[in-house]
Structures are given as structure tokens and as C-alpha cells.
Amino acid sequence: MAKIGVYPGSFDPITQGHLDIIKRASKFCDKLIVAVLKNSRKSPIFTEQERVELIRRSVTGIDNLEIESFDGLLADYVRKKDAQIIIRGLRAMSDFEYEFQMALTNKKLNPEAETVFLTTDINYMYLSSSIVRDVAKNGGDISEFVPAEIKETVENKLRNI
Amino acid sequence: MAKIGVYPGSFDPITQGHLDIIKRASKFCDKLIVAVLKNSRKSPIFTEQERVELIRRSVTGIDNLEIESFDGLLADYVRKKDAQIIIRGLRAMSDFEYEFQMALTNKKLNPEAETVFLTTDINYMYLSSSIVRDVAKNGGDISEFVPAEIKETVENKLRNI
Amino acid sequence: MAKIGVYPGSFDPITQGHLDIIKRASKFCDKLIVAVLKNSRKSPIFTEQERVELIRRSVTGIDNLEIESFDGLLADYVRKKDAQIIIRGLRAMSDFEYEFQMALTNKKLNPEAETVFLTTDINYMYLSSSIVRDVAKNGGDISEFVPAEIKETVENKLRNI
Amino acid sequence: MAKIGVYPGSFDPITQGHLDIIKRASKFCDKLIVAVLKNSRKSPIFTEQERVELIRRSVTGIDNLEIESFDGLLADYVRKKDAQIIIRGLRAMSDFEYEFQMALTNKKLNPEAETVFLTTDINYMYLSSSIVRDVAKNGGDISEFVPAEIKETVENKLRNI
Amino acid sequence: MAKIGVYPGSFDPITQGHLDIIKRASKFCDKLIVAVLKNSRKSPIFTEQERVELIRRSVTGIDNLEIESFDGLLADYVRKKDAQIIIRGLRAMSDFEYEFQMALTNKKLNPEAETVFLTTDINYMYLSSSIVRDVAKNGGDISEFVPAEIKETVENKLRNI
Amino acid sequence: MAKIGVYPGSFDPITQGHLDIIKRASKFCDKLIVAVLKNSRKSPIFTEQERVELIRRSVTGIDNLEIESFDGLLADYVRKKDAQIIIRGLRAMSDFEYEFQMALTNKKLNPEAETVFLTTDINYMYLSSSIVRDVAKNGGDISEFVPAEIKETVENKLRNI
Numbered sequence: 008m009a010k011i012g013v014y015p016g017s018f019d020p021i022t023q024g025h026l027d028i029i030k031r032a033s034k035f036c037d038k039l040i041v042a043v044l045k046n047s048r049k050s051p052i053f054t055e056q057e058r059v060e061l062i063r064r065s066v067t068g069i070d071n072l073e074i075e076s077f078d079g080l081l082a083d084y085v086r087k088k089d090a091q092i093i094i095r096g097l098r099a100m101s102d103f104e105y106e107f108q109m110a111l112t113n114k115k116l117n118p119e120a121e122t123v124f125l126t127t128d129i130n131y132m133y134l135s136s137s138i139v140r141d142v143a144k145n146g147g148d149i150s151e152f153v154p155a156e157i158k159e160t161v162e163n164k165l166r167n168i
Numbered sequence: 169m170a171k172i173g174v175y176p177g178s179f180d181p182i183t184q185g186h187l188d189i190i191k192r193a194s195k196f197c198d199k200l201i202v203a204v205l206k207n208s209r210k211s212p213i214f215t216e217q218e219r220v221e222l223i224r225r226s227v228t229g230i231d232n233l234e235i236e237s238f239d240g241l242l243a244d245y246v247r248k249k250d251a252q253i254i255i256r257g258l259r260a261m262s263d264f265e266y267e268f269q270m271a272l273t274n275k276k277l278n279p280e281a282e283t284v285f286l287t288t289d290i291n292y293m294y295l296s297s298s299i300v301r302d303v304a305k306n307g308g309d310i311s312e313f314v315p316a317e318i319k320e321t322v323e324n325k326l327r328n329i
Numbered sequence: 330m331a332k333i334g335v336y337p338g339s340f341d342p343i344t345q346g347h348l349d350i351i352k353r354a355s356k357f358c359d360k361l362i363v364a365v366l367k368n369s370r371k372s373p374i375f376t377e378q379e380r381v382e383l384i385r386r387s388v389t390g391i392d393n394l395e396i397e398s399f400d401g402l403l404a405d406y407v408r409k410k411d412a413q414i415i416i417r418g419l420r421a422m423s424d425f426e427y428e429f430q431m432a433l434t435n436k437k438l439n440p441e442a443e444t445v446f447l448t449t450d451i452n453y454m455y456l457s458s459s460i461v462r463d464v465a466k467n468g469g470d471i472s473e474f475v476p477a478e479i480k481e482t483v484e485n486k487l488r489n490i
Numbered sequence: 491m492a493k494i495g496v497y498p499g500s501f502d503p504i505t506q507g508h509l510d511i512i513k514r515a516s517k518f519c520d521k522l523i524v525a526v527l528k529n530s531r532k533s534p535i536f537t538e539q540e541r542v543e544l545i546r547r548s549v550t551g552i553d554n555l556e557i558e559s560f561d562g563l564l565a566d567y568v569r570k571k572d573a574q575i576i577i578r579g580l581r582a583m584s585d586f587e588y589e590f591q592m593a594l595t596n597k598k599l600n601p602e603a604e605t606v607f608l609t610t611d612i613n614y615m616y617l618s619s620s621i622v623r624d625v626a627k628n629g630g631d632i633s634e635f636v637p638a639e640i641k642e643t644v645e646n647k648l649r650n651i
Numbered sequence: 652m653a654k655i656g657v658y659p660g661s662f663d664p665i666t667q668g669h670l671d672i673i674k675r676a677s678k679f680c681d682k683l684i685v686a687v688l689k690n691s692r693k694s695p696i697f698t699e700q701e702r703v704e705l706i707r708r709s710v711t712g713i714d715n716l717e718i719e720s721f722d723g724l725l726a727d728y729v730r731k732k733d734a735q736i737i738i739r740g741l742r743a744m745s746d747f748e749y750e751f752q753m754a755l756t757n758k759k760l761n762p763e764a765e766t767v768f769l770t771t772d773i774n775y776m777y778l779s780s781s782i783v784r785d786v787a788k789n790g791g792d793i794s795e796f797v798p799a800e801i802k803e804t805v806e807n808k809l810r811n812i
Numbered sequence: 813m814a815k816i817g818v819y820p821g822s823f824d825p826i827t828q829g830h831l832d833i834i835k836r837a838s839k840f841c842d843k844l845i846v847a848v849l850k851n852s853r854k855s856p857i858f859t860e861q862e863r864v865e866l867i868r869r870s871v872t873g874i875d876n877l878e879i880e881s882f883d884g885l886l887a888d889y890v891r892k893k894d895a896q897i898i899i900r901g902l903r904a905m906s907d908f909e910y911e912f913q914m915a916l917t918n919k920k921l922n923p924e925a926e927t928v929f930l931t932t933d934i935n936y937m938y939l940s941s942s943i944v945r946d947v948a949k950n951g952g953d954i955s956e957f958v959p960a961e962i963k964e965t966v967e968n969k970l971r972n973i
Contacts, residue, residue, distance in 0.1 A: 010332075010357055031443055034413070034443070035332055035413055035414055035443060035445075079306045079307070080302075080303065080306040080307070080308050082308070083306075083307075083308070091356070091357055092357055097429075097446070103425055107294070107419075107448055108294045108296070108299070110448045111293070111294035111448060111451055112294055112295075112299055112303070114448075115294075115312060116303065116308055116309070121353055121356070121357060121447065122447070122448065123357075123445040123446065123447060124419070124445065124446040124447075125443065125444070125445060125446075126429055126432045126433060126436075126444065129433055129934055129935065129937060129938065130934065130935075132594070132934060132937065133590070133591045133594035133595055133598075133934065134595075135591070138591070138595055141563075142563065142595070142599065145561075145562045145563040145566075146562070146563070146566075147563045147565065147566070147599055148599070151598060171654075171679055192765055195735070195765070196654055196735055196736055196765060196767075240628045240629070241624075241625065241628040241629070241630050243630070244628075244629075244630070252678070252679055253679055258751075258768070264747055268616070268741075268770055269616045269618070269621070271770045272615070272616035272770060272773055273616055273617075273621055273625070275770075276616075276634060277625065277630055277631070282675055282678070282679060282769065283769070283770065284679075284767040284768065284769060285741070285767065285768040285769075286765065286766070286767060286768075287751055287754045287755060287758075287766065290451055290452065290454060290455065290755055291451065291452075293451060293454065294451065400950075401950045401951070402946075402947065402950040402951070402952045404952070405950075405951075405952070429938070430938045430940070430943070433937070433938035434938055434939075434943055434947070437938075437956060438947065438952055438953070454755070455751070455752045455755035455756055455759075456756075457752070460752070460756055463724075464724065464756070464760065467723045467724040467727075468723070468724070468727075469724050469726070469727070469760055470760070473759060493815075493840055514926055517896070517926070518815055518896055518897055518926060518928075574839070574840055575840055580912075580929070586908055590902075590931055593931045594931060594934055597931075604836055604839070604840060604930065605930070605931065606840075606928040606929065606930060607902070607928065607929040607930075608926065608927070608928060608929075609912055609915045609916060609919075609927065612773055612774065612776060612777065612916055613773065613774075615773060615776065616773065776916070777912070777913045777916035777917055777920075778917075779913070782913070782917055785885075786885065786917070786921065789884045789885040789888075790884070790885070790888075791885050791887070791888070791921055792921070795920060
């Protein structure tokens, strides 16, 4: 049976760290769904459509990929997509506890799906979407932080907030 | 001298994890006061009265219990109630640092009171009031997360926000 | 292409926590190799043969499983077995840093293989082989800690050290 | 060449813990600039001018000190001031991850500047500006938490919010 | 019913941090048993008798105290002493995970006993028996680290190893 | 007054991570002393002379450097060398707690000296001397882990243990 993975997140915007996880997870899933959380608690800066579009422009050349947005419970979404694997990237320690709590809650809500964690690439260990937003807003150079294809779009949006 | 314990929190709403701590702490305190923080920084979803009432319906059968709400400094409240022990439950690591900081601050403000920590029951280690709210809001099943007596009330409130 | 996973460890002895990881990982790998580290730094109590045999008796009913022992670098072993995935279970925070360090080192040594982490089942979160050994040595009951099939063998060995 | 250090922060308000870091860092920098972040994400309670003034009244007797406010990227500010060292105080673990992430980001943005961390004095390990604000707002005694010179000013402001 | 607490440890040797926990726990237990672990994994420097004796000389003036040594499982020892409470001190984060694991294991082995944690006094947060041993062995001054009553004995023993 | 820094460690052997710290610390100290701990608790594989020599061959081109070995208390050694600054590198979280404890102890023993922490370069975040030893012993490639000047020497020693 084909193994379907779901990689959920806010992607506000996608970073080099996210892109690295997408590339690596796409190798051991038969299909990988990048699932953009519509209305996260974090009040995203980029709209749902913008976040999906920024991902799309960043992932050229990966075949077994779908990009979607969703809302509601992740556990329900994963069940609806017949997925068996939830993918999450981990950066050093700060993510860990929250991720653990989410994995255990999702296990309760959907025992069929397994959350698997990948270590974030060491070069992007320090990186988060909020750092990208902070640096861009203040006129800093984000070319090491986001895929080249979207750098200009991200900068234009953030410098005009 | 009778030992009086205070178990402070937002209880927005009470979870199975809170209930487990209440049961265990009530065994080694002569009197245990569950103290609902009126206006926490977290802007509670349930009103003060609702939160007190949800606790009351969950703790039937425990004799040495009082349920109250309070505001102001915990250290002052504890002094006013002639309590010697502040009870806190700990879940894995994420709570730890914040709890430690609170315990040390309260020690400075009220050296007579001792904060003691219990480990949260392993089955509720992943559980928090905010997870209950998230799952209920999105139509998920919360019967493993809150006491049976309050499940329906919590669901009704949260699905209609 | 078939996805081959390797689950390395000391397994000194296998615990319910290990068994849970084996069951879950066997579902998303086409083949799972449980790889017993011959000479770990920890000076195992059970011999290599005993550790392999205790695993074999615990995993009845899982088809896509091989049990082997190995020494040398994990990264080399994984390459030799044509495996793409290294499986590791995580318990709360204590394992995390060491596991991260290992994952990043193995990535350097074998960039083809991906380490994926599963959260340990919440009921075995507190459990480690060293706790099993401590409890058994002191005559405590280990029936909640190891698979029923090996309980007696483990107790006999450890009470006579 | 003279070594210039920058100690950035919100200082909302300055605490005994901040003051301790200022004293210690001023000993191994030729010049130390205390840099008040104008508009932090945290929506400060004290205005930029008030925060600068509260620092000024607390640091009497330290010669090689400048107090300034800034906005924009810290990395740019540090470059503009010809500084080589960014000073940060660390309290136990909670600060650590965020600080690490900031240090690595600033290294990317300004490779010439080095972030160095000092351990917060053990007596102020539990202390933060937000604790000072909470205690003062609720009428508690903050004389152990802030320099004597500013205690009254801080209390007056916070009790009337 | 009288509440009996057990405070187990290696006490190799007792430090000011241990003494602080003993004083505070003795206030909310009717009887407190300081329980010296005979043969810990750590190969103690001081003999069982020496460790008991060093505690005895340090705790003058606390009435409701017993000092004993024990071996075997703590859970069994606590049951034998009809104790309901296991006392443990916590220093910042390093102790936390191990302590949590022990508390959950002891809960499995003796569900009647409750482990409660106290925060170590902030002045002794950095302190451990192994630091005392290291400093004393190298001729450093340990008068801030151990009770005055035992300083000389500890120094004499450790300088002659 | 010239600022003298001490960078203490086992250096068993020196890694790229250590070398990076040496380079960065040498820029903000007038003189930097790399201080090799003669007899650490860890029973070093390389002799004191070898460890000093491996450092010497790795640091060519840094002028303000001295390499020495020492034993006894670091706090005493730092005093003897008239140093004001103790340098330590931090890798993610695992080092942090131990380093904090050491910094606070050294502060007690020598209040004149200040411990300052640098973040390890992100590319060497995963790296430790023990990983170098493990990889080399098992015939793995250590050229990314140690300075090129000492690669062969380290491999020869470790493959023949």
C-alpha cells in the first residue's frame, strides 16, 4: 500500500528549513502532502493563498508532492487523506515539547497515524518563519533564509506592512 | 496544626490532569483549596463562575476540598488563607521553568509557604486546557480529556464560540 | 523501491517501550531490521546472543522484521543493508539531545540515510532498560515493563548477578 | 583597539538582574552601550524615554557606559556603533534557546560581532521584568527586584494602570 | 493520620542544599525520614556510617527527624516505613528528567506513595555533592557548601584520598 | 589593563568546534590561554603532552595565544594567571546545565573572574571529542571533525587502541 505523508504547518512564509524537510520527507513517502493551516492561532501575515503559492514556487522538481490548505483538527484531515504519517521537523530543543504534546494528542485522536520527526538541517537550525519576518521587516537580507524563488515577494510584502 | 494546601490555576476548563492532581494532593493536605485565578493574562474562555462550577461538578466525593476564586498575588492569597503549601502539577519539561520561576518568586514574597510539585499522571502528560479547547472547538471528541460530568457543558460552550 | 528501516539499540533487555516502537515502525517500513549493538559503551548485562533471543521471543506476529547484531559505525551498517531510514524512539526530553547529536553525526557520515524519530508510547515514557535491570535486581515486579514472554528469563538472569 | 560591547534589551523596567549584568560586562568592555529596544514585540508598559531614564538613575558610578535606544535590526545597530561584542544574560534554561537562536541569526547578519553570554547572578535567577510588573501591579513589594533608586517610580506607574 | 515523609539520597556528603530541603520538608511532614542509600551506583566516597553521621551532626534542632540507611527498592522501603510522601529537591533543569522518571517508576511500584518536589534554595542551586568533593579534593574552600559542623571532617577525608 | 582569557578543557582531542571558539575568543581577549586539564574525570585517551601538541599544530597564525596544561581548581589557576575571563563554548542544550553549574561554582571560588559563553559554530554544533574518538576508532572519516593538520595523528592513535 502506498504510504502517504502529511507535513502540516503555518508556512508564514516557507523557509529554507521547511524546504529541506519537504525534500527529505518526499524521499521516504510515496506521496507527501504539504498542508497549510488556514487559520492558525498565530494570525499569519501572508494569506492562505499567498502561503500556498510561495510553497509552490519553492518546490519545483519534486514529483510526489501536493500542496493544500486545511482547517479543523489535523487528526481529522490526516484521516480524510488516508495518510499514515505526519511529518514534523525539529529544531534543537525549543520545538520539542510542543511537538511531543501535539504528537501524543494526535495519537489519541487518530491512532492510525504516526507522527515522525526529522532533525532540521544544521544550517537552518536557528531559522523560523518569525525570524524571516523580523529580518525582512527591518530591511535585513533574507537571501540565506528563504528559497531564492520567493525572496523578492517576501521582502516586498514585509517591508510594506 | 492542620496543613492547608492551595492549588491555584486558571482551570479553563478543568481537565482530567487537574482532577488527578486534586485527588492526590487532597490525600496529604488536611484541607485543600482549589483557587481559580479570576483574571489571568490568558483571557479565559469560561467565566470565573463557570470555571468554579465545572470544578465543583468534577470533584464529587472528595471531602476536604474548598473551591474559591481569587485575584491579586498568589503569595498574599495563600497568607490570607493560613496555608503552608502551594500545590502545582508538572508535565514533562515545558512547565518546569515557568513553575520554578513562580515558586522562587512566591518564596520571596511569602517565605512561610512552600511550593510542592507533583508529577502529572502519565496518561494526562500531554494534556492542557488549551488542547481541550482546541479539540472541542474543532468538533473533536474530548471524553478522554475532561471529567465525564462536564463533557457536554464544555463542548456546548466551545462549539458555539 | 522498498523502504528498509533500521532500529538500532542496546536492548539490554528489550522493554515494552522498544516493542511498541518496533510495532509502529514495522507498519511504515517495507522491512524493519532490529539491530543489536554488539559492544556498546554501556557494558551490557545480557550477552549479544541473549539480547537477540529476547527480542525474537517478544516480536511474534510481525512479518517484515529481521533481527541482527552489528558493531562498528551505525552509518556504515545502514549503508551495507541498503537502508534509507534509521528509527529512534524518543522519551520526553532526556533522550533528545543525545539523539539529535547522533542523527546529525550519522547524516554527515551517511547522507543517504534519514533518521526519523517516533514518540515513545505514553505508558512507557518513564521506562528504560536500566530501570528494568534495577527493579529486577532488587526483586521488584517487572511485568509491566517487559513483554510477558521474557519476564521470567530476565528476572532469573538479573536476580543472580 | 578598544573593545565596545552592546547590551540590548527591553528593560521594561530594568531589574537588579540587568544591573548586575551591566556591572560585570562593564569590567571587560572598554565601553558598554546599554541599548534599549524602542518597539519590542512585547508592547512595553514604560515608554522609551522612561526606560532609558530608569536605567540612567540605576547605574550611577559606572564610567564607561552609554545608554541609548534603537530600533531596527540589532545586527545593524551593532555595526553602526563599531561594536565587537553583544552581551546577553542567561537565566537557567528558559532563556537559553531563544538566546541561542538570536545569537546565530545575528552571526549570519553581522559576522564581525560576537555574542557572549553571562550567567545571571544566582540571586536574580528567577527575576524578569514581567515578574516585577506583575508584583507591582498587585501591590506587592518590589524592593528586592529593582534598584532602590527607581523603586518608587516603578510602583507609582504600575499601580495606576 | 500522621503523614510520614521519606527523603532519600546518597548524601556523599550532605550539602547546604540537602540541609535546606530537610528543614523545609520537616515542616509539612509529621515525621521525616532521611534515608541514605547504602550502595548507590555512584560508588560513594564516604561510607554508609560516615554519611549517616555527617547528616546527624548537621541537623541539630529538628525534632521530627529520623536518619536511616537502606538498600533495595525505594518503593519497598517507603511501604515498609508506612510513609505516604517521597521528598525530592530539584535544581534547575538537570535533575528534572531523571527525577521525573524515578517518580513515575516509583508510582508504578508503590501507588500509595506520592513523590513531591521542592525547589532547591536559590543560593544552593549550583551545588551538588560532587562539586563539594571536587573542590575539597583540590584544596578549595567548602565553607559555603556544607554545614559548618562537618566542614573539617569532610575536608580531612577528601584531601587524603 | 590587558584582558586575559582562559579557555579550559580536556581537548581529547581538539575538534573543529574548539578551534572555532579559540579563533573567536582570541579576537576579544588581549591574550588567550588554552588550558588543558591534566587529569580530567574522563580518563583521556590522549596524554597531556599529546593534547597540548595537537592544539599547537592546529592554531598556527593566531598570535595572542598560549597553550598550557594545568591541574587543581580552575578558579585557582585563573587567579594565578591574572585572568579576568573564562571562555566556554556552548552547544545546544546538553552542555548548558553543566556549564551553568561550573560558572556559578567558579564565581563563588573566584569572584574576580567572569565566565563568558560563546555559541558553538552551527556547523560543529553536533560535534564533541567523544564523537571524534568513536568515529575514528570504528574506521570512519574524521576529516570534517578535526583540523587537517592533526587528522592523521588522531586516526593513527585511535585505530590502534
